[in-house]
Amino acid sequence: MSRPRALVLQAPGTNRDHDAVFALELAGADARIASLLDLADDDSPLLDAQLLVVAGGFSHADALGAGRMFALSLEHRFGDRVRAFVAAGKPVIGICNGFQTLVRAGLLPGALGHNASGGFQCEWVTLEPQQSVCVWTQDIESIDCPIAHGEGRYVHPDVAALEAAGQVALRYRRNPNGSASDIAGVCDPTGIVLGLMPHPENHVIARQHPHHVRGAGGGLGLQLFQRGVERAGAV
Amino acid sequence: MREVDRLTVRTLEPDPRSAALLDSARLLGFDDLAAIDVADVYFVAGALDEQVRSQLGDVLVDPLLQLGSWGDPSADGSDDGTVIEAALLPGVTDSVAATVIEVAATLGLTVDDAATGRRYVVRTSTGRALDESERERLATRLLSNAVIERVALGTIEPAFAHASTPAPVEHVEVRGLDDTALAALNRERGMALDPAELRVIADWFELAGRAPTDVELETLAQTWSEHCAHKTFRARVVLPDGSERPSLLARLREATERIDAPFVRSAFVGNAGIVSFWPGTTIAVKAETHNHPSAIEPFGGANTGVGGVIRDVMGAAHHPIATTDVLCFGPSDLAHEFLPPGVIHPQLVREGVVAGVADYGNKIGLPTVAGAVLYDPGYTANPLVFCGCIGVGLDVPPPAGPYPGDLVVVLGGRTGRDGLRGATFSSATMDATTGDVAGASVQIGDPITEKLLIDLLRDAGGCWSAITDCGAGGLSSAIGEMAEQTGADVDLALAPLKYPGLSPWEIWLSEAQERMVVAVPPASLPELARHARRHGVELTVLGTFTGDGVLRVRHGDVLVLELATDFLHDGRPQRSMPAELPSPRRNGAVPACPDPAAALLSLLAHPNIASKEAIIRRYDHEIRGTTVVRPLVGAGNDAPADGVVLAEPSGKVGIAIGHGVNPWYGVADPERMAHAVVDEALRNVVAVGADPAQVAIMDNFSWGDPRRPSTFGELVVTVDAICESSIAHGAPFVSGKDSLNNEYLGSDGERHSVPPTLVITAVAHVPDADLVVTPDLKAVGDELVLIGATSTEFGGSHLGAVLGGFDDPRDGTVPGPDARAPERYRRLHQAILTGRIRACHDLSEGGLAVALAEMAIGGRLGVDAPSLPHEDEVVALFAESTGRFVVELAPGDHEWLAESLGESVLVLGTVTATSVVRIGSCSVSLEAAMAAFGADGATWQPADATGGAR
Known part of the structure; x- marks a missing residue:
C-alpha cells in the first residue's frame, strides 16, 4: 500500500513544520511542506494531499493575536479548497498556532486567549482523549507531550453543547493555562478537523520523554499521527 | 494633517499585563495603586468609512476575548483614573503596524499607514489622583521606554515615519x-x-x-x-x-594550537568556531554579549542579542539548532531609593531581558536550552547578557x-x-x-x-x-x-x-x-x-x-x-x-557557621542557587524535538540539570552544552576563578554523559575598563589560567568574545565596574544519547558516592555570601585546580558509558550539601549521608573545591567505581524513602529544602508514572 500524502502548511513564522514532517513520516505518511506563497504559485500539493497539517509556530509573529493573519490569508486565498478538502473527509489537524489559525478561520469552534499565567509556558502535560467524534483520537489511552504557547487558554461560550456534540476531543489531566473545562483540543462537528494546543509531534520516540532517563515513558504523541494517517489512507 | 482613526482594544478578562505592571510599580515606590489597566491601540491613517472600520474591526477584535471601540477612547467612561499612553517613536520597527497594513491589503481595503500604541489607565486605591511627578515617573520608568517610545499624559497622537x-x-x-x-x-x-x-x-x-x-x-x-x-x-x-609579552589573543590561539585537537575545523576566525565530532557533520558555536543595549532597553537589547548571535552562526554557513543565555542582574529586591540615576530597576531589567530572549528564541523556533542567571549588586547599573548559538552544517570545505x-x-x-x-x-x-x-x-x-x-x-x-x-x-x-x-x-x-x-x-x-x-x-x-x-x-x-x-x-x-x-x-x-597583576590572599578563613541546617536552607534559597524555573519555562526548550536532557529534570521536573543534551530524534549521538561562571571567585582571585570556571564547564558536560576528550570551549569576558592597569592585570592572569586549564583538559578554545568597559560613572563621581565575569561555554560530544545521566535520585537503597577531594576553600563562596561574608571579600581561598581532574573525567565518562551510574551531579556553589539537596529534590527521595569528606563539618558540607561529583550507584557498586576511576572514592551514605536530607549532623526535611529552593511540588506526572529504578 502506498504511503498517504500529507501536506504541512506554513506561513511566515511557522516553526514546527519540520517536527510535524518527522512525526508524519514516522507514522507512515509521505510528508512535504508548503507555504501559502508556494500554494499561490501552484496549488496542486493541496489538491493532491490526503492529510493536512497546519503546523505550530508564530505565524506573522502573533501580531494582532495568534494565528489571525495566517487565518485571514488562508481563508481569503484557499478557503474554498480547504472546505472542499474537509468535505471530502480528508483529515486536517491544527497544532498550537495551527489550532489558533483554524479557530480564527472559522473551521473550529471557540477562541484561544492569553494563558491564565499571563505568559508563555513550556512544560509537559498529559492529554486524555475524550468520548468524541474525532477521528484523530480514537482508541488512544493517553498522550504525554509538551506545550509551548502564550495564547492557549481555550474559551467557548457553551462547553456543554460542544461536549454534547462530541467535539471535545482532548482534555488536560492537569490544566496548565486556564482553559475552559480543561479542554486541550476540539474537533469540528464531523470529527475530521482536530485542533490542539500541545505538541504531540515532539513526543514521537521514547527518548524524547523527560522521564525516559528515569525509566518511565509511554503515551507517545505519535499515536495521533498514526490515526490521522490511517484515516487519510482509508479515504 | 492626514486623517487618522483609532481603535482601542481591551481584553474581556483581566489583561495579564496589568498584574505584572502593578507588581513592578511597587518596586518603584508606588504602594497605593489599585489597578493599571492596559489596552492596545491601533492607529490607521486614511479615509475610513463605516464599512472599512467594520471589516478591519472584525479582524482586529476577537469578540470572544476582546472589546474594541473606534474613536475617542474616553467615550465609554473607562478612564476614571490617570490616563497615560505610549507609542513607538517613528522609525522603530513596528511589525504589528505592518501586519495591520497587510490585513487591509488582504481585505482589499485602502489605508495609507498604520501605527500602534498602548493605553494605560492608572487608579489608586484611595481614588486620589497622581500628581505630576508621580505620573511622569510612572510613565517614563515603568510604562514606556524613552529609547524607543514616546509617552503622553492623556491621549497620544500617533507619529508616522516621515520622509526627511x-x-x-x-x-x-x-x-x-x-x-x-x-x-x-x-x-x-x-x-x-x-x-x-x-x-x-x-x-x-x-x-x-x-x-x-x-x-x-x-x-x-x-x-x-x-x-x-x-x-x-x-x-x-x-x-x-617593563617587560612585554604577546597579546592575550595570541596566548589563547597558542593554547588551541598546542592542543591541536583533530575535531577543530576552525578557531578564532570568521563568525563562529567550528568543530566536528562525528563524520559528515560540523558544529558551529558562538557566544556574544549584548550588555550596553540591554542596560538601556532590556527587551530590545536582549532580543537583538539573540538575533545577532544566531546570525553569527548563519554567517559561518551553519544552520542554527539551539540558543543559550547567561544573564547577570542586580538584586531584584533593590529598594528604589538605592537605584542610581538613569538606571532601570534590576527587576524590570530582568523582566525585559527574559521577555526579549524568550520572544526571539520562541518565535524564530530554536530551543533556548542552557544557561545561568546570576545576581550581584555589581550588575545593577551594568547588567550582562551573554547569548550563545549552536548550528550544524555539512562537513565540506567552506565557500x-x-x-x-x-x-x-x-x-x-x-x-x-x-x-x-x-x-x-x-x-x-x-x-x-x-x-x-x-x-x-x-x-x-x-x-x-x-x-x-x-x-x-x-x-x-x-x-x-x-x-x-x-x-x-x-x-x-x-x-x-x-x-x-x-x-x-x-x-x-x-x-x-x-x-x-x-x-x-x-x-x-x-x-x-x-x-x-x-x-x-x-x-x-x-x-x-x-x-x-x-x-x-x-x-x-x-x-x-x-x-x-x-x-x-x-x-x-x-x-x-x-x-x-x-x-x-x-x-x-x-x-x-x-598590567598590574593581582596578589590574591589565599588564606584559610572559614565562615563561622553555627547552624549548618539553616545555612543549607539559606543557600538553597539564595537567588543564585534557587530554582530558575520561572524564567526557564518562558523559553521553548522542546522545539525541534532534540532536547534529551532539559534544563529542569527529575521526578517533579524542577531540579537543575548540570548540562543539557541535544540529539536528533533520528540519530544516536548528541551534543552536550555546559557553562561555567563565577564572578565572586573573580573578585577574590581572578586566576583561580579562571581555572574553576573552565573546570565547572567541563564537569557540567561530563556529568550528563559527554566525552571529555571531545570538548570545545568558548570564552566570554565582561570586565571593567582595561585601561586601568589593575583591571588589565586581572585579564592577563585570567587568560593565562584558562589557557593552562584548556591545555590540561585538552579542551581547545574555538571562539571567544570580550566586552570591556562595563562600568557606570555614578553621580558620586566614582566608577562602578562589574565584577570580573568570565563565562566559559563547553560544547561536547555525547557518543550515546540513550546513555545520558541526570542528577535526580532514582531509587531507595542506592549508594551515594563522592568523587574528588575536598579542601578548606571558601574564597568567594556562597556559604560566605549567605552568612554575611568575610569582612573583606578577598579573604579565604578560592578553590584551586585539581591536577587529577582531567584523568578523572575521562575515566568517569567510561564508567557512565556502562550505564551503571544512575545519577551524577557536579559540586559547585554551596558544595556537597547543596548538591545532595538538589539530587533529593530531583528524585523526591531522602538522603542519609553520615560519612563526610573532611573532619571540619563546615568544610565537608559547604566548601566549593573543584573536580568533584556525587554519583548514585546500585548498592555495592562503589568498589567497581573506585577501580574504574583508579582512585579512592567516599561512600557518603544511601538514598532513603524518609523525605529527609541528612548529611552529617545537618538535617533538613525534603519539604523544607523544596520550599527554600522554590520547587513548589505542583508538578506534572507522566501518564505512566511507574518511573524509578532501571
Whole structure:
C-alpha cells in the first residue's frame, strides 16, 4: 500500500513544520511542506494531499493575536479548497498556532486567549482523549507531550453543547493555562478537523520523554499521527 | 494633517499585563495603586468609512476575548483614573503596524499607514489622583521606554515615519589638527578612539591630500572600535618590570594550537568556531554579549542579542539548532531609593531581558536550552547578557570567496536609522545620561524575518562564495570585512530603506537587524533570487567585489568613501597596555557557621542557587524535538540539570552544552576563578554523559575598563589560567568574545565596574544519547558516592555570601585546580558509558550539601549521608573545591567505581524513602529544602508514572 500524502502548511513564522514532517513520516505518511506563497504559485500539493497539517509556530509573529493573519490569508486565498478538502473527509489537524489559525478561520469552534499565567509556558502535560467524534483520537489511552504557547487558554461560550456534540476531543489531566473545562483540543462537528494546543509531534520516540532517563515513558504523541494517517489512507 | 482613526482594544478578562505592571510599580515606590489597566491601540491613517472600520474591526477584535471601540477612547467612561499612553517613536520597527497594513491589503481595503500604541489607565486605591511627578515617573520608568517610545499624559497622537531630506556628505577636516583638536573632534563625534589612532588617521588623510568624509570617519571609528577590533585582547602586554609579552589573543590561539585537537575545523576566525565530532557533520558555536543595549532597553537589547548571535552562526554557513543565555542582574529586591540615576530597576531589567530572549528564541523556533542567571549588586547599573548559538552544517570545505566579479548582495530586512553607532557606543562607559543619548543605538528585533533567512540559506546553499552577517557596524562592517582581500565598489542608493531620507553614513553604518551579506557569482544570482522570492526574503545587489584592494562606496553619483582595505583593517596602531597583576590572599578563613541546617536552607534559597524555573519555562526548550536532557529534570521536573543534551530524534549521538561562571571567585582571585570556571564547564558536560576528550570551549569576558592597569592585570592572569586549564583538559578554545568597559560613572563621581565575569561555554560530544545521566535520585537503597577531594576553600563562596561574608571579600581561598581532574573525567565518562551510574551531579556553589539537596529534590527521595569528606563539618558540607561529583550507584557498586576511576572514592551514605536530607549532623526535611529552593511540588506526572529504578 502506498504511503498517504500529507501536506504541512506554513506561513511566515511557522516553526514546527519540520517536527510535524518527522512525526508524519514516522507514522507512515509521505510528508512535504508548503507555504501559502508556494500554494499561490501552484496549488496542486493541496489538491493532491490526503492529510493536512497546519503546523505550530508564530505565524506573522502573533501580531494582532495568534494565528489571525495566517487565518485571514488562508481563508481569503484557499478557503474554498480547504472546505472542499474537509468535505471530502480528508483529515486536517491544527497544532498550537495551527489550532489558533483554524479557530480564527472559522473551521473550529471557540477562541484561544492569553494563558491564565499571563505568559508563555513550556512544560509537559498529559492529554486524555475524550468520548468524541474525532477521528484523530480514537482508541488512544493517553498522550504525554509538551506545550509551548502564550495564547492557549481555550474559551467557548457553551462547553456543554460542544461536549454534547462530541467535539471535545482532548482534555488536560492537569490544566496548565486556564482553559475552559480543561479542554486541550476540539474537533469540528464531523470529527475530521482536530485542533490542539500541545505538541504531540515532539513526543514521537521514547527518548524524547523527560522521564525516559528515569525509566518511565509511554503515551507517545505519535499515536495521533498514526490515526490521522490511517484515516487519510482509508479515504 | 492626514486623517487618522483609532481603535482601542481591551481584553474581556483581566489583561495579564496589568498584574505584572502593578507588581513592578511597587518596586518603584508606588504602594497605593489599585489597578493599571492596559489596552492596545491601533492607529490607521486614511479615509475610513463605516464599512472599512467594520471589516478591519472584525479582524482586529476577537469578540470572544476582546472589546474594541473606534474613536475617542474616553467615550465609554473607562478612564476614571490617570490616563497615560505610549507609542513607538517613528522609525522603530513596528511589525504589528505592518501586519495591520497587510490585513487591509488582504481585505482589499485602502489605508495609507498604520501605527500602534498602548493605553494605560492608572487608579489608586484611595481614588486620589497622581500628581505630576508621580505620573511622569510612572510613565517614563515603568510604562514606556524613552529609547524607543514616546509617552503622553492623556491621549497620544500617533507619529508616522516621515520622509526627511538626507544630509549631504560632509567633509571633516583632520589635517593639521593637533592632539587637543583631534580629541575634541573624537568627543564631538562620539568616536571612542584613542590619541594614537586619531593621529594615524590624520596622517593618512594628510598623505592622501584630502579631508575625510563623515562616512570615512564613522567607518574607521567603528572598524577600530574596541567592540569590533578587540584592541585590548590584541594589545601588547606591558608588565610592571617593563617587560612585554604577546597579546592575550595570541596566548589563547597558542593554547588551541598546542592542543591541536583533530575535531577543530576552525578557531578564532570568521563568525563562529567550528568543530566536528562525528563524520559528515560540523558544529558551529558562538557566544556574544549584548550588555550596553540591554542596560538601556532590556527587551530590545536582549532580543537583538539573540538575533545577532544566531546570525553569527548563519554567517559561518551553519544552520542554527539551539540558543543559550547567561544573564547577570542586580538584586531584584533593590529598594528604589538605592537605584542610581538613569538606571532601570534590576527587576524590570530582568523582566525585559527574559521577555526579549524568550520572544526571539520562541518565535524564530530554536530551543533556548542552557544557561545561568546570576545576581550581584555589581550588575545593577551594568547588567550582562551573554547569548550563545549552536548550528550544524555539512562537513565540506567552506565557500572560499569572495572572488573579484562576485556581486555584493544584501538579504533580509530593510535599512533604517536603527542602532547607529552601536559599536562605538558599546565601547564607552555608561552614565546617568546614557539612556538619553544612546537612543538610536538600540533596535527591536524581527525574529520572523530572520527565520525566513534561515530557511532561505538552508535551501540556497551553493549560491554564494562568501557570507557574513550584518552586526555591529552594519553594512560597513559586513562588506568591509568581506572585501578585505579584494576590495569592493557599492552604491548605497540601491539599499532598500524602511523610510526615505537616510544620509549615506546612516545607510552604511545602520545596525538594522536581520540582514546578511553574501558574495554571489553573477551566474548564481537567478537561482538565489528564486529561493529568496519563495521564502519572501528581499534581495538587493549593492555592487561588486573588485580585486583592486580598495573599498569604494558611492551614493548615486557621489563617491562617499574610498579607503585602502589594508589601512582600514591593518592600519590601526597596536596598543601597549600596562598590567598590574593581582596578589590574591589565599588564606584559610572559614565562615563561622553555627547552624549548618539553616545555612543549607539559606543557600538553597539564595537567588543564585534557587530554582530558575520561572524564567526557564518562558523559553521553548522542546522545539525541534532534540532536547534529551532539559534544563529542569527529575521526578517533579524542577531540579537543575548540570548540562543539557541535544540529539536528533533520528540519530544516536548528541551534543552536550555546559557553562561555567563565577564572578565572586573573580573578585577574590581572578586566576583561580579562571581555572574553576573552565573546570565547572567541563564537569557540567561530563556529568550528563559527554566525552571529555571531545570538548570545545568558548570564552566570554565582561570586565571593567582595561585601561586601568589593575583591571588589565586581572585579564592577563585570567587568560593565562584558562589557557593552562584548556591545555590540561585538552579542551581547545574555538571562539571567544570580550566586552570591556562595563562600568557606570555614578553621580558620586566614582566608577562602578562589574565584577570580573568570565563565562566559559563547553560544547561536547555525547557518543550515546540513550546513555545520558541526570542528577535526580532514582531509587531507595542506592549508594551515594563522592568523587574528588575536598579542601578548606571558601574564597568567594556562597556559604560566605549567605552568612554575611568575610569582612573583606578577598579573604579565604578560592578553590584551586585539581591536577587529577582531567584523568578523572575521562575515566568517569567510561564508567557512565556502562550505564551503571544512575545519577551524577557536579559540586559547585554551596558544595556537597547543596548538591545532595538538589539530587533529593530531583528524585523526591531522602538522603542519609553520615560519612563526610573532611573532619571540619563546615568544610565537608559547604566548601566549593573543584573536580568533584556525587554519583548514585546500585548498592555495592562503589568498589567497581573506585577501580574504574583508579582512585579512592567516599561512600557518603544511601538514598532513603524518609523525605529527609541528612548529611552529617545537618538535617533538613525534603519539604523544607523544596520550599527554600522554590520547587513548589505542583508538578506534572507522566501518564505512566511507574518511573524509578532501571
